[in-house]
Amino acid sequence: MTEKIIERVAGRACVVRGSDIDTDRIIPARFLRCVTFDGLGEHAFEDDREQAKGDHPLDDERFEGACILIVGENFGCGSSREHAPQSLMRFGYHAFVGASFAEIFAGNCTALGLPCVTLAEADLSALMDSVEMDPEQEVVVDLASRTVRHRGGSLPAGVRDGTRKALLEGSWNATNVLLEAGQEIEARARDLPYTEGFRSQGP
Amino acid sequence: MTSPRSLFDKVWEAHAVRELPDGQTQLFIGLHLIHEVTSPQAFAMIEEMGLPVRFPGRTFATVDHIIPTDSQLRPLADSLAEEMMVALETNCRKHGIPLFDTASGHQGIVHVIGPELGLTQPATTVACGDSHTSTHGAFGAIAFGIGTSQVRDVLATQCLAMAKPRLRRIEVTGKLGGGVYAKDVILHVIRQLGVKGGVGHAYEYAGPVIEAMTIEERLTVCNMSIEGGARVGYVSPDETTFDYLKGRTYSPEGAAWTRAVDWWRSMATDPGAPFDDRVEFAGADIPPTVTWGINPGQATGVDEPLPALSSVPDDERPGFTEALTFMGFQAGQPIAGTPIDVAFIGSCTNGRISDLREAARVAKTGQVAPGVRTLVVPGSQEVARQAEAEGLDQVFKAAGFDWREPGCSMCLAMNPDKLVGREMCASSSNRNFKGRQGSPTGRTLLMSPAMVAAAALRGEVTDVREIL
Ligand code: SF4
Numbered sequence: 001m002t003e004k005i006i007e008r009v010a011g012r013a014c015v016v017r018g019s020d021i022d023t024d025r026i027i028p029a030r031f032l033r034c035v036t037f038d039g040l041g042e043h044a045f046e047d048d049r050e051q052a053k054g055d056h057p058l059d060d061e062r063f064e065g066a067c068i069l070i071v072g073e074n075f076g077c078g079s080s081r082e083h084a085p086q087s088l089m090r091f092g093y094h095a096f097v098g099a100s101f102a103e104i105f106a107g108n109c110t111a112l113g114l115p116c117v118t119l120a121e122a123d124l125s126a127l128m129d130s131v132e133m134d135p136e137q138e139v140v141v142d143l144a145s146r147t148v149r150h151r152g153g154s155l156p157a158g159v160r161d162g163t164r165k166a167l168l169e170g171s172w173n174a175t176n177v178l179l180e181a182g183q184e185i186e187a188r189a190r191d192l193p194y195t196e197g198f199r200s201q202g203p
Numbered sequence: 204m205t206s207p208r209s210l211f212d213k214v215w216e217a218h219a220v221r222e223l224p225d226g227q228t229q230l231f232i233g234l235h236l237i238h239e240v241t242s243p244q245a246f247a248m249i250e251e252m253g254l255p256v257r258f259p260g261r262t263f264a265t266v267d268h269i270i271p272t273d274s275q276l277r278p279l280a281d282s283l284a285e286e287m288m289v290a291l292e293t294n295c296r297k298h299g300i301p302l303f304d305t306a307s308g309h310q311g312i313v314h315v316i317g318p319e320l321g322l323t324q325p326a327t328t329v330a331c332g333d334s335h336t337s338t339h340g341a342f343g344a345i346a347f348g349i350g351t352s353q354v355r356d357v358l359a360t361q362c363l364a365m366a367k368p369r370l371r372r373i374e375v376t377g378k379l380g381g382g383v384y385a386k387d388v389i390l391h392v393i394r395q396l397g398v399k400g401g402v403g404h405a406y407e408y409a410g411p412v413i414e415a416m417t418i419e420e421r422l423t424v425c426n427m428s429i430e431g432g433a434r435v436g437y438v439s440p441d442e443t444t445f446d447y448l449k450g451r452t453y454s455p456e457g458a459a460w461t462r463a464v465d466w467w468r469s470m471a472t473d474p475g476a477p478f479d480d481r482v483e484f485a486g487a488d489i490p491p492t493v494t495w496g497i498n499p500g501q502a503t504g505v506d507e508p509l510p511a512l513s514s515v516p517d518d519e520r521p522g523f524t525e526a527l528t529f530m531g532f533q534a535g536q537p538i539a540g541t542p543i544d545v546a547f548i549g550s551c552t553n554g555r556i557s558d559l560r561e562a563a564r565v566a567k568t569g570q571v572a573p574g575v576r577t578l579v580v581p582g583s584q585e586v587a588r589q590a591e592a593e594g595l596d597q598v599f600k601a602a603g604f605d606w607r608e609p610g611c612s613m614c615l616a617m618n619p620d621k622l623v624g625r626e627m628c629a630s631s632s633n634r635n636f637k638g639r640q641g642s643p644t645g646r647t648l649l650m651s652p653a654m655v656a657a658a659a660l661r662g663e664v665t666d667v668r669e670i671l
Binding site: 006018019020022024025029034035036037046047050055076077078083085098102104107110111160161162163165166169171173174175177178179181184185188190193194199 | 459
């Protein structure tokens with residue numbers, strides 16, 4: 001079984017500046033009191049937005065309908081909560097462009113079919129300026145050619161080979177890929193001395 | 204003779220099922236821990252895919268994140284929290300997964316109960332839908348914090364798709380000074396290497412200071428690896444590890460114990476094993492450390508000032524200024540003497556019995572300062588029982604501290620324990636992010652539990668060495 005093939009995400013973009021933006025800020029913990037991810041979209045960046053009193057990029061009309069989020073360094077650090085990319089996805093973002101991404105966040109994004117690509121510092125800063133000045137322009141995150149294109153030109157983008165391949169082949173639902181190992185999983189388990197040999201009772 | 208290898212390489216190889224088409228490794232997971240917050244969606248996903256739990260005996264569950272620490276009577280007052288509890292109970296029953304709920308006598312923070320039950324064992328792989336899973340590395344386990352889709356992967360296949368990280372050895376040499384704790388060691392490491400310093404890396408902690416540590420201290424160090432960007436952090440197992448595990452509920456017994464210890468020894472890092480890089484810190488240089496900003500790397504020695512603006516590299520200045528503004532601090536000011544409103548002792552970083560003992564040692568010397576709200580939250584029911592048997596609860600209560608039921612509590616404030624407004628909190632937890640402790644404008648100063656107790660008594664950030 002394969003998922004949707006993701007070659008490129010194209011559309012308008014939104015810019016959230018700042019480095020080390022953690023997942024507590026992306027989705028505050030009180031919204032984790034839920035048994036489904038539905039309804040998380042409206043709470044993305046809620047506390048930051050509240051404090052910015054309407055002056056947050058997610059509330060900026062000029063960025064309305066954007067499907068690409070442009071961010072700084074170490075985006076998504078902190079808690080492993082998948083609620084963070086889930087809320088951004090449900091808000092409408094389907095790709096992320098940044099200086100760097102925290103590892104668990106990037107992995108969670110891949111598992112949802114959301115590409116995270118990186119740009120060189122100067123390119124990123126020029127892209128941010130350009131999109132802020134002209135939010136109407138189309139930005140294209142192109143995995144096939146490993147570029148981010150916009151009015152200002154075509155920028156070489158970084159993306160891990162494996163992630164790129166999984167998105168391009170539609171094999172980003174890891175469960176399906178892992179299941180293909182079949183009985184090799186049980187065989188590996190049997191080879192580990194602790195799976196059977198160290199057993200004790202428990203309470 | 205085979206060439207020397209690290210525990211990390213040996214464990215990786217022993218658990219590798221196969222190489223995946225995308226270049227990652229399919230890794231078998233020996234122990235999967237789940238809790239109420241990141242698992243319900245994962246169960247829904249496997250059900251939607253029509254898949255069973257592949258190895259139900261390798262997953263264990265507890266409740267920690269949302270559980271209140273005053274009354275834990277059911278149904279919980281918060282209906283959303285109650286709904287999550289019911290979802291976990293239903294899923295565990297349906298799939299045959301043991302659940303350590305409040306009635307079990309073993310409930311507690313997932314990273315506290317795994318070790319104390321002997322579930323976490325050396326040379327295994329551990330995964331949990333919580334970024335502080337690195338904690339379990341204290342036993343020489345390779346432990347990953349994962350997202351909910353990966354919880355689905357583990358439930359359905361007992362495997363994860365993982366890219367092998369680079370390996371960095373962090374050696375802490377010499378000895379720690381008095382009043383300096385494991386918490387200070389890891390805050391110091393993060394302060395020096397930065398919150399992104401460990402991205403793409405696993406950390407092996409070693410050297411005389413780490414070797415001299417108890418398991419509980421190693422748990423504190425490994426716990427915060429993720430705050431330095433490293434998803435995995437571990438200490439190679441030694442006699443301290445084996446002594447700790449002997450006789451625990453899930454530890455091997457009899458002949459199996461001997462086989463286990465032999466295997467664990469064989470998996471330990473060999474002398475001369477290769478690492479991608481090494482970093483060294485001198486234990487004597489590590490002060491009692493306090494964070495002053497909005498990420499765990501923004502820290503200073505309790506007897507040092509905050510950095511001056513001129514010492515901050517240009518590209519870090521926006522973040523530096525943002526942190527100062529949020530916290531209400533000036534560059535170059537001292538951190539000692541900062542008034543606090545709340546003192547929180549607990550969490551998977553510092554909610555174990557040794558943490559409570561150290562905090563109680565300080566609490567014994569005085570009374571909580573007027574106007575300071577306190578919470579002492581044991582990491583598990585087992586920790587609570589032990590503390591009560593030693594009379595620590597009485598020590599805290601006599602000094603004016605609030606003694607609570609086990610849970611995550613004000614570490615992430617998903618339950619009713621929250622900061623209010625701009626309250627300043629001395630906290631033994633692991634994250635000082637904006638809004639982390641439940642108030643969007645609330646402020647957190649991370650420090651060791653003894654330092655939190657000292658701050659509670661004096662009503663301000665205090666060098667615990669003045670009290671001990
Ligand atoms: S104590 Fe804090 S960091 Fe630890 S598991 Fe609970 S919420 Fe996460």
